[in-house]
Amino acid sequence: MDLGTVLSWTAERYPARRAVGGELSMTYAEWDAHTNRLARALAALGVGHGDRVVFLLAGGEPMASLHLAAQKLGAVSVPLSFRFGVDELAYCLSDAAPTLLVTDESTVEAACQALERTEPVPHAHVGDGVPPGGAALLDLAADQTENALDVQVRDSDTSVMLYTSGTTGKPKGVPRTHSAEFHASLAHLHQSRSAPFETTLGVMPMFHTMGLRTLLSSVVSAGTWVPQVRFDAERSLELITRERVSALYLVPTIYWSLLGTGRLGETGVRKLAYAGAAMTPALAEALVDALEPEVFVNHFGSTEIYTFTVGPDVAAKPGCAGRPGVFTRVRLVDPHPQAGPDALVGAGEQGQIAISMESPEAFSGYWNRPDADAKSIRDGWYFPGDLAVADEDGDLWVSGRVDDMINSGGENIYPDEIENALIRCPEVADVVVVGMPDDRWGQAVTAFFVPAVGRTPDTAAAALSEYIRSGSGLPRLKRPKRVVAVAEIPKSAVGKILRRELVDGRFSPLAELSPASTGSRK
Known part of the structure; x- marks a missing residue:
């Protein structure tokens, strides 16, 4: 199923439900119409089906709405990190070869510097301070009709290309289809035990799979997505309390910051999930003490294949990565860097993780990087470089990385x-x-x-x-x-x-x- 249709169908079912929280809230009917206008504005700037459009924005509702607009147009959304330096931006712009670049006030200076090192790219802008030669995107969208576009988008079309920040080397482009993104969102809802109409905090950046998963899962389940452009612990607590946020999906560093305020326990949040980095048992125990959550899930995965494993009860097993997700097959194989998927380790032995590429959540290979494909994909299995041990229950415990x-x-x-x-x-x-x-x-x-x-x-x-x-x-x-x-x-x-x-x-x-x-x- 394509993601533009997901939003439109949710708007048909629940037109008056609150889709976007915060000060500039929107119902599903309003968000559907707004993203239709944005899609038409992108089309007016030359973006068509299959074209890549780079979004370099701080985040929040503008980034989310533009991402959804690109889905309706059948274009490939390429959200880049606002933390990239000029060299990284120039590299990603050259590598992605976009039809359009979209910036905001916080990113336009770095983007213009990066563009001096690349081939020319048409430039649109959100907010004040439109650069010379750029287009005022929101003004253009305001002049468009809110009717749905007549574009045929297939679930096999590429929805998004995320650039992995990595820990070494240049960023790698990871193209993901509408089908992979939809299945990952379904998996997230099931694995995090989210209910329909859940209210969640949208503070994770949308250049990362966690930020997109929070957004898209909320749309699938007719929830309320509460945007926060950049994390600030005090502001987050205010939003969580005022908007009655019921579920959080964050990285451990943000949980540490929220705990540091001493007031997280007053929010009433009952569902927790984390990913992106390991959580120490000490942090897990502190969150359990503060919130006594009904649900506390460890999600272990990657940009390439959203879910590897899920630890469904962090309170009972702090740090445990759990078992394969609902759409996933996982093996532990010999830690040698070139080991194949059939080189299984024995019970209780440490091995490197391999995940079947047959998962509907999986990508099919990196963008323009056959070298990265050769390193990470072998015989239909993806090797992320993580090491783990299975305990007597069959649950995995991540024990490091091959490179670490x-x-x-x-x-x-x-x-x-x-x-x-x-x-x-x-x-x-x-x-x-x-x-x-x-x-x-x-x-x-x-x-x-x-x-x-x-x-x-x-x-x-x-x-x-x-x-x-x-x-x-x-x-x-x-x-x-x-x-x-x-x-x-x-x-x-x-x-x-x-x-x-x-x-x-x-x-x-x-x-x-x-x-x-x-x-x-x-």
């Missing part, structure tokens, strides 16, 4: 277990463990951490060192040989840790202690 493994003195060590131990130290607000080049050990286990509020870097480093020796429960093999206090852990837009920046030395230490100070020699 630390080889110290000939022993393979994975960071997750160490990080989960160190985050429980009261002097630590955030922590990541990497293998730093070392003449003696090959790679030395190194902990980079952010001191807790009110702790100086020196005292926090000393306290963490003592905790490693006497309170962490870590064997000597896994104890960090160096602890480094930093102002922040480098992360992508959705909270993925950028370990490579630390390994490459791109950090400024606030304090650090030597191996002798941590007592972590083998």
